[in-house]
Amino acid sequence: MTRKASAGEVAPLPPNDDIGEAQRLELYRSQFLLREAEQRAFDLFLQNLVKGTSHLSLGQEAIAAGCAAAMEPGDLSFCTYRGHAHTLARGVSVEKVLGELMGRDNGLMRGKGGSMHLTSVEHGVMGSYAIIGAHLPIACGAAWRAQYKGQSDVSVCFFGDGTTNIGAFHEALNFAVIWKLPVVFVCENNLYMEYTPISEVTAVKSPAADRASAYGLPRILIDGNDADIVYRTMKEAFGKARSGEGPSLIECLTYRHSGHSRADPAKYRPEGELERWKLRDPLKIYKDRLRQFDIDDVRIEAIEQEVRREVDEATEACKAAPTTSSDILFTDVYADGGWAWRN
Amino acid sequence: MAELTYRDAVARGIAQEMERDEDVVFLGEDIAKAGGVFKATVGLLEKFGERRVRDTPISEQAILGAAMGAAMTGLKPIAEIMFADFIAVCYDYIANEFPKSRYMTNGQVKCPLVVRVGNGGGARFGAQHSQSVENWCMQFPGLKVVSPSSPVDVVGLLAAAVRDPDPVIFLEHKSLYATKGEVPDGEIVDTLGTAKILRFGTDCTLIALGMMVPRALAAAEQLAAEAGISCEVVDVRSLVPLDTQTILGSVARTHRVFTIEENPRVLGWGAEIVSIIADEAFYELDGPPVRITTPHIPLPAADILEDLAIPSVSRIVETVRRSMSS
Numbered sequence: 001m002t003r004k005a006s007a008g009e010v011a012p013l014p015p016n017d018d019i020g021e022a023q024r025l026e027l028y029r030s031q032f033l034l035r036e037a038e039q040r041a042f043d044l045f046l047q048n049l050v051k052g053t054s055h056l057s058l059g060q061e062a063i064a065a066g067c068a069a070a071m072e073p074g075d076l077s078f079c080t081y082r083g084h085a086h087t088l089a090r091g092v093s094v095e096k097v098l099g100e101l102m103g104r105d106n107g108l109m110r111g112k113g114g115s116m117h118l119t120s121v122e123h124g125v126m127g128s129y130a131i132i133g134a135h136l137p138i139a140c141g142a143a144w145r146a147q148y149k150g151q152s153d154v155s156v157c158f159f160g161d162g163t164t165n166i167g168a169f170h171e172a173l174n175f176a177v178i179w180k181l182p183v184v185f186v187c188e189n190n191l192y193m194e195y196t197p198i199s200e201v202t203a204v205k206s207p208a209a210d211r212a213s214a215y216g217l218p219r220i221l222i223d224g225n226d227a228d229i230v231y232r233t234m235k236e237a238f239g240k241a242r243s244g245e246g247p248s249l250i251e252c253l254t255y256r257h258s259g260h261s262r263a264d265p266a267k268y269r270p271e272g273e274l275e276r277w278k279l280r281d282p283l284k285i286y287k288d289r290l291r292q293f294d295i296d297d298v299r300i301e302a303i304e305q306e307v308r309r310e311v312d313e314a315t316e317a318c319k320a321a322p323t324t325s326s327d328i329l330f331t332d333v334y335a336d337g338g339w340a341w342r343n
Numbered sequence: 344m345a346e347l348t349y350r351d352a353v354a355r356g357i358a359q360e361m362e363r364d365e366d367v368v369f370l371g372e373d374i375a376k377a378g379g380v381f382k383a384t385v386g387l388l389e390k391f392g393e394r395r396v397r398d399t400p401i402s403e404q405a406i407l408g409a410a411m412g413a414a415m416t417g418l419k420p421i422a423e424i425m426f427a428d429f430i431a432v433c434y435d436y437i438a439n440e441f442p443k444s445r446y447m448t449n450g451q452v453k454c455p456l457v458v459r460v461g462n463g464g465g466a467r468f469g470a471q472h473s474q475s476v477e478n479w480c481m482q483f484p485g486l487k488v489v490s491p492s493s494p495v496d497v498v499g500l501l502a503a504a505v506r507d508p509d510p511v512i513f514l515e516h517k518s519l520y521a522t523k524g525e526v527p528d529g530e531i532v533d534t535l536g537t538a539k540i541l542r543f544g545t546d547c548t549l550i551a552l553g554m555m556v557p558r559a560l561a562a563a564e565q566l567a568a569e570a571g572i573s574c575e576v577v578d579v580r581s582l583v584p585l586d587t588q589t590i591l592g593s594v595a596r597t598h599r600v601f602t603i604e605e606n607p608r609v610l611g612w613g614a615e616i617v618s619i620i621a622d623e624a625f626y627e628l629d630g631p632p633v634r635i636t637t638p639h640i641p642l643p644a645a646d647i648l649e650d651l652a653i654p655s656v657s658r659i660v661e662t663v664r665r666s667m668s669s
Contacts, residue, residue: 076416109449119448126415127444127452131435137408138440144409145416148368148394155412168435171402175409178400332450333484335508341484342585342619343536 017293019228023069024293027227028286029303030065034085035283036311037094041084041101041115045262049319050101054115057085059225059257062282063188064089066230067156070238076124078139078157081116082188083128086158090123094314104321111324112332126155133159133168136185140176143183143241154241155183156234162193164207173215173249182241184234185249188224190256195268208251217249224252225282228289255280344527350520352494353383353459356501357421359530361391364419367505370397370406371423371459380425381461381520403433407458411440411510414456419505427462427476427514434479441510442485457504457511462490463554463605464637464653465518469644473517475605475637477552477612480512481582487535488582490514492556494524496580499533507535516553536584540593544575547599547667550590550616552579555603555654562659570664582612590616591624598629601663603654604636611636633666635659 019027038058044050057064060082068089071077079086088097092108100107101115108120116130126142129135139157146153163169164187176183187208191198204210209221220237223229230252237248255277259266266274278284290300333339347355361367369387371379375398378385388396399406403424410422424430430437437458444452464473481488487509491497497515504511541556542563551559556578563574575593579586594600600620602613617632635654643649 078412109447109451112449113447117447119451121448121451126412127448129440131439133404134408134435134440137402137405138412138415140405141409141412141414141420142416143412145413145418148413148418168404168408171400171405172408174400175402175405179397328449332445334487335445335453335455337450339484341583342587 019231021293021295024290025295025299025303027065027069027231028290028300029307030068030089031061031227031283031286032304033094033307033310034061034064034088036307037088037097038084040311040315041098042258042262044098044102044315050115051103052114053261053263054084054101055082055261056258057082057256059277059281060188060190060254061085062227062230062286063186063224063252063254066227067186067234070231070234071156072153074124074153075238076126076142076153076155078126078135078142078155079118079128080135080159081128081130082160083118084115087118087120087125087128090120090125092118092120092123092125094311095317096120098314099318099321102318103324104318105324106318106321107324110328112328133163133166135159136163136168136172137175139183140172140179140181143176143181144179146182147179152242154238156186157183158186158188160193161187161189161191161198161207163187164211165202173211176247177215177217180244180246182244183247184237184241185247187249187251188254189251190254192256192260194260195264206251208249212249215249217247220248220250222250222252224254225280225285227282227286344525346523347494347526348520349494349497349515349522349524350381350383352497352526353501353515354385354387355526356498357384357387358390359498360502360505361387361395366417367419367421368395368397368413369421370399370410372399372401372406372425374398374423379423381517383515383520384423403429404436407433407436408440410456410458411436411454414454415444415452419455421457421459421505424458424460426472427460428471428474430460430476430479437480437486437512438483442483446485453508454510455508457501457513459513459515461517462514463516463518464642464649465554467644467646467649470641473642473649475553477514477582478606478610481612485509486583487511488514489535489580490516490553490582491580492516492519492553492578494522495526495531496533498526499531500535500580502532503535506532511535514553518554522557536581536586538580538586538589539578540575540589541578542574542576544573544597546573546597547601547663548575548577548593548597549601549603549659549663550577550579550613551603552582552612553605555605558654558656558659559603561656562663565656565660566663572663572667574663579612587619591620594620594624595627598627599667600628600632601666602632602634603659604634605653606637608634608636608639630666633662635662
């Protein structure tokens with residue numbers, strides 16, 4: 001295989017590429033789709049077609065795409081309120097996600113959950129949780145079920161750097177280790193907990209990785225903007241979980257290109273920081289990677305065109321979809337389908 | 344038929360359900376090897392093994408979160424929160440996670456679990472180990488809340504809670520653990536959302552829950568003997584779902600109503616019941632509904648003080664006599 005050197009690339013690539021062309025093309029397609037879909041969500045918000053709040057993963061796509069590619073069907077994702085990317089990466093359609101954000105009847109939960117609670121059980125997306133830390137213990141419970149029933153699925157729990165300072169993080173880590181649960185905790189360290197630099201409010205430099213030793217786990221800190229690195233690291237962690245060797249805690253260093261939520265212009269960031277990180281944009285890194293492996297730009301552009309068309313079609317479908325039906329206001333409070341709390 | 348203590352009824356109810364269904368698992372602090380701090384789960388580890396009966400660290404969020412994750416994906420966990428007061432440190436699951444997951448996901452996520460908690464006062468444990476927290480739990484749409492007052496109800500309602508497809512908070516009263524009652528042999532399964540009339544009467548209705556039930560019964564006995572007042576006693580048993588029809592039916596017969604609540608006064612469960620009666624049975628009433636509650640204070644530790652705070656048989660008797668004669 002011939003390789004073209006690119007700026008900053010020093011580590012030699014393995015002679016027999018372990019990821020392979022098909023998977024690489026899929027990783028690029030997935031990241032590009034997350035980028036386009038998130039950008040579209042933002043545009044729709046500017047058009048007042050997305051209400052409420054939304055927390056975008058622009059700039060963090062390599063983590064969602066790399067993890068999802070490493071997961072097997074049946075593996076379970078537990079996401080946060082910044083969960084659009086993780087939901088889409090598991091194969092949920094753009095239309096379902098945008099429809100949910102827009103409160104349309106074609107939405108993933110027909111508008112009952114909204115941006116922060118995307119869930120698609122059929123895709124293994126077991127929920128997006130908007131209370132910081134809540135879903136780490138929940139992921140432990142799902143992993144406990146797999147262990148108890150002798151099932152081979154892994155529970156993967158995504159969270160931000162800010163989560164490492166809440167109690168549930170520490171309870172879940174300890175719990176997962178002592179019960180040796182098949183759960184993988186993935187910290188997306190984008191350097192800011194909401195509006196505050198994580199370094200200003202954390203006792204250690206790497207908020208997740210530097211805590212790992214407290215739970216007897218290896219320190220794993222990776223470049224979260226390189227989908228290949230994410231993919232390989234996750235494959236190893238999922239393999240460990242599946243073979244009964246217990247949990248992993250993986251910190252992925254990344255950066256969000258937008259503010260914390262739609263209301264945040266992110267003016268607290270030092271000048272030039274965003275620009276520096278954009279040089280390490282996961283899509284740019286990955287496009288260069290494809291070129292290193294002699295995948296020509298025509299094929300890359302074909303993927304991009306296809307994704308753009310998918311996002312455009314989804315957008316039009318959502319705009320044309322009816323708003324959600326008022327008759328679901330009272331459904332599914334209880335398992336009988338209704339809301340009756342008294343006779 | 345055997346005479347069982349309320350605490351032994353807990354272990355029997357759990358065992359009955361674990362024998363029936365391999366998906367029922369049990370976790371909590373000191374529940375396995377130690378048999379529970381109230382000795383309500385003795386023998387379960389020996390019977391079902393450490394795969395199904397699991398001690399946990401002091402991590403209430405991990406306990407409830409793990410129960411939820413297991414319930415979402417196919418198990419039917421019973422989780423113990425040792426003292427009801429500790430619900431405050433894992434309240435997110437009670438308030439935000441268990442009850443909302445089904446609704447928010449448009450019915451995709453299920454949460455069939457039971458949280459057993461040692462509720463209530465009378466044990467001189469002071470303000471952080473004695474509270475009655477039923478009103479902390481009953482306010483969230485999506486949860487069910489049950490509180491048995493007798494050993495037979497412990498077995499039957501626990502079985503019903505485990506078999507229920509919704510999350511159920513099961514409030515055991517700490518001061519009832521040593522009480523005894525007849526429990527039939529064989530499988531017992533009760534029905535959530537059903538109140539029980541434990542004593543029929545004609546002059547007024549006493550509506551009680553948990554430890555207030557035996558006190559209401561004792562007060563009714565005394566009121567009949569000493570004042571000729573015939574009290575009907577309703578054991579609410581299930582706050583959610585609430586058996587409003589049994590309550591309204593009783594009020595329609597007696598025309599006077601008293602709620603007897605261990606919780607501090609503000610927003611106690613009786614307030615909701617009185618509100619329903621005011622809405623739906625106002626013209627049945629011959630006098631104002633009366634709420635007999637713990638005053639709106641934290642519970643003190645000293646026996647003499649705690650006994651003054653929690654509604655006693657004599658306070659119930661005095662309040663009913665005074666109200667009925669005015």
